[in-house]
Amino acid sequence: MAFAAHRARRDDVSRLSLNQATIRRACFKDALSIARAAGIESVGLWREPVEEIGLDAAAAALRSSGLRCSSLCRGGFFTATEALERRRAIEDNKRAIHTVATLAAAAAAGSAAVLVLVAGGLPPDSRDLVGARSRVVDAIAELLPTAADAGVTLAVEPLHPMYAADRAVVNTLGQALDIAEHFPAAEVGVVVDAFHVWWDPSVSAQIARAGAGGRIASFQVSDWLTPIATDPLLSRGLMGDGHIDFQSLVVPVAMAGYEGDVEVEIFNQEIWDADPLQVARRVVALYAAEVAL
Amino acid sequence: MAFAAHRARRDDVSRLSLNQATIRRACFKDALSIARAAGIESVGLWREPVEEIGLDAAAAALRSSGLRCSSLCRGGFFTATEALERRRAIEDNKRAIHTVATLAAAAAAGSAAVLVLVAGGLPPDSRDLVGARSRVVDAIAELLPTAADAGVTLAVEPLHPMYAADRAVVNTLGQALDIAEHFPAAEVGVVVDAFHVWWDPSVSAQIARAGAGGRIASFQVSDWLTPIATDPLLSRGLMGDGHIDFQSLVVPVAMAGYEGDVEVEIFNQEIWDADPLQVARRVVALYAAEVAL
Numbered sequence: 259m260a261f262a263a264h265r266a267r268r269d270d271v272s273r274l275s276l277n278q279a280t281i282r283r284a285c286f287k288d289a290l291s292i293a294r295a296a297g298i299e300s301v302g303l304w305r306e307p308v309e310e311i312g313l314d315a316a317a318a319a320l321r322s323s324g325l326r327c328s329s330l331c332r333g334g335f336f337t338a339t340e341a342l343e344r345r346r347a348i349e350d351n352k353r354a355i356h357t358v359a360t361l362a363a364a365a366a367a368g369s370a371a372v373l374v375l376v377a378g379g380l381p382p383d384s385r386d387l388v389g390a391r392s393r394v395v396d397a398i399a400e401l402l403p404t405a406a407d408a409g410v411t412l413a414v415e416p417l418h419p420m421y422a423a424d425r426a427v428v429n430t431l432g433q434a435l436d437i438a439e440h441f442p443a444a445e446v447g448v449v450v451d452a453f454h455v456w457w458d459p460s461v462s463a464q465i466a467r468a469g470a471g472g473r474i475a476s477f478q479v480s481d482w483l484t485p486i487a488t489d490p491l492l493s494r495g496l497m498g499d500g501h502i503d504f505q506s507l508v509v510p511v512a513m514a515g516y517e518g519d520v521e522v523e524i525f526n527q528e529i530w531d532a533d534p535l536q537v538a539r540r541v542v543a544l545y546a547a548e549v550a551l
Numbered sequence: 552m553a554f555a556a557h558r559a560r561r562d563d564v565s566r567l568s569l570n571q572a573t574i575r576r577a578c579f580k581d582a583l584s585i586a587r588a589a590g591i592e593s594v595g596l597w598r599e600p601v602e603e604i605g606l607d608a609a610a611a612a613l614r615s616s617g618l619r620c621s622s623l624c625r626g627g628f629f630t631a632t633e634a635l636e637r638r639r640a641i642e643d644n645k646r647a648i649h650t651v652a653t654l655a656a657a658a659a660a661g662s663a664a665v666l667v668l669v670a671g672g673l674p675p676d677s678r679d680l681v682g683a684r685s686r687v688v689d690a691i692a693e694l695l696p697t698a699a700d701a702g703v704t705l706a707v708e709p710l711h712p713m714y715a716a717d718r719a720v721v722n723t724l725g726q727a728l729d730i731a732e733h734f735p736a737a738e739v740g741v742v743v744d745a746f747h748v749w750w751d752p753s754v755s756a757q758i759a760r761a762g763a764g765g766r767i768a769s770f771q772v773s774d775w776l777t778p779i780a781t782d783p784l785l786s787r788g789l790m791g792d793g794h795i796d797f798q799s800l801v802v803p804v805a806m807a808g809y810e811g812d813v814e815v816e817i818f819n820q821e822i823w824d825a826d827p828l829q830v831a832r833r834v835v836a837l838y839a840a841e842v843a844l
Contacts, residue, residue, distance in 0.1 A: 385795060387750070419713070420712070424778075456680075458723075484716050486783050501716040501717075
């Protein structure tokens with residue numbers, strides 16, 4: 259009987275969110291239709307396709323879709339040393355906060371007003387990792403009032419250490435929590451992304467810490483493929499195609515009290531080249547098999 | 552005056568060791584001659600070129616070269632689940648311990664009898680990272696008496712997390728120390744390799760911990776290049792060609808009390824294709840500029 263109950267739960271895809279980068283060929287409206295057609299109830303959104311149709315049109319489409327929204331990608335890129343560039347980054351993040359607030363308000367109940375923050379890499383010709391990391395904290399402090407006013411949670415995403423130089427100087431869940439804990443949990447959380455954190459010997463402990471502090475703002479899944487793709491940004495695979503034991507992350511995240519959506523976010527040229535509806539259906543099947551609790 | 556003294560020290564290459572993988576085109580004897588010709592006093596050795604001329608001949612050549620030996624690469628690859636394969640790995644590591652003891656005894660005073668251990672990746676079709684990691688500890692326990700008898704230090708090398716699936720399940724200096732600290736410091740230490748650890752937000756603290764425990768058995772340097780090479784194993788560069796601030800590691804390692812050789816170990820097709828003596832001379836110049844204290 260216990261087994262039967264367990265199996266039933268393993269088929270539950272109600273918390274699955276399709277990050278629209280996974281089917282990036284589809285425009286904003288098509289992505290919503292495809293999610294629905296595949297039986298998915300939630301979507302993770304990106305700013306570029308929203309800007310393509312305009313925020314009002316995007317919000318209206320989202321409202322009429324009945325889908326939840328689980329996050330918006332993305333803000334961040336906070337590491338510039340030059341004042342004008344820093345100012346531009348802050349202003350751009352304020353616009354992103356407004357975007358996520360608008361979309362989350364338009365989306366179905368249970369949506370999360372979460373803006374994913376990618377820190378940014380070392381500035382050109384700089385090797386000052388400590389300095390770059392401290393500027394991430396400074397930038398979040400500057401955005402805090404805007405996020406609080408808008409009811410938006412800023413979610414610091416640790417990226418895999420292989421991106422430390424050129425993409426994100428925040429590289430472990432522990433480090434992301436060290437940053438987030440400077441601020442109230444309602445305004446600043448973290449992203450737990452399986453691809454980025456699966457290798458970390460302390461990941462279970464850090465997930466527990468994140469949960470205890472109410473800091474898990476987003477949980478994303480995709481698999482670690484080998485060999486690493488020539489463009490390492492596109493090295494993610496569908497769950498089950500790589501090396502990650504998803505239950506080793508899903509269970510600690512559940513134990514930590516996270517009850518939000520679970521986003522499938524895959525950057526992979528082969529998947530991008532495939533039919534988006536077929537991809538969405540494979541995502542559902544593989545989520546049920548590998549990720550659902 | 553202080554400045555002049557500082558500059559003088561910065562030119563000191565007496566602790567530089569040329570890892571022979573950096574000039575892998577050269578056979579064992581040529582590698583020794585090239586090191587000497589470039590004014591280098593120490594070499595890091597690899598088993599394959601030693602086996603090519605035989606251990607006795609290698610030891611004799613090393614003795615007559617007057618060079619120190621700073622480490623032997625490498626043992627490890629401990630993660631197999633299958634009994635026969637595990638047994639083969641243990642026996643192979645015992646042979647490597649014998650090799651390093653023989654070479655270190657033949658080399659000049661100040662040599663280190665250090666065997667670098669690369670853990671090995673996930674076994675085929677396994678996603679059990681925790682299990683693979685625990686087998687590394689088991690294997691070291693099994694090798695301990697052999698290492699102690701031979702006076703050899705086993706040096707657990709944490710590899711960059713991008714190699715976690717397919718090459719080494721030990722991925723941070725903290726994790727390597729957690730493993731090493733099961734055993735006496737004379738027999739089990741760690742490798743601090745700039746390429747593998749530079750990104751780690753806790754690296755300074757872990758270097759201090761390693762030093763306090765007398766666990767720094769080897770210190771290696773090479774730079775982190777972007778974009779990552781198509782074969783990520785060959786993505787290392789000469790110091791100054793990438794993103795690492797070497798002084799951010801050299802200073803903590805010195806403060807931690809490490810006074811041994813500093814190995815330059817670079818896997819890079821372009822460097823391998825270049826003239827080995829030219830490479831050795833560039834290594835000396837860049838070591839003096841970027842690494843020497």
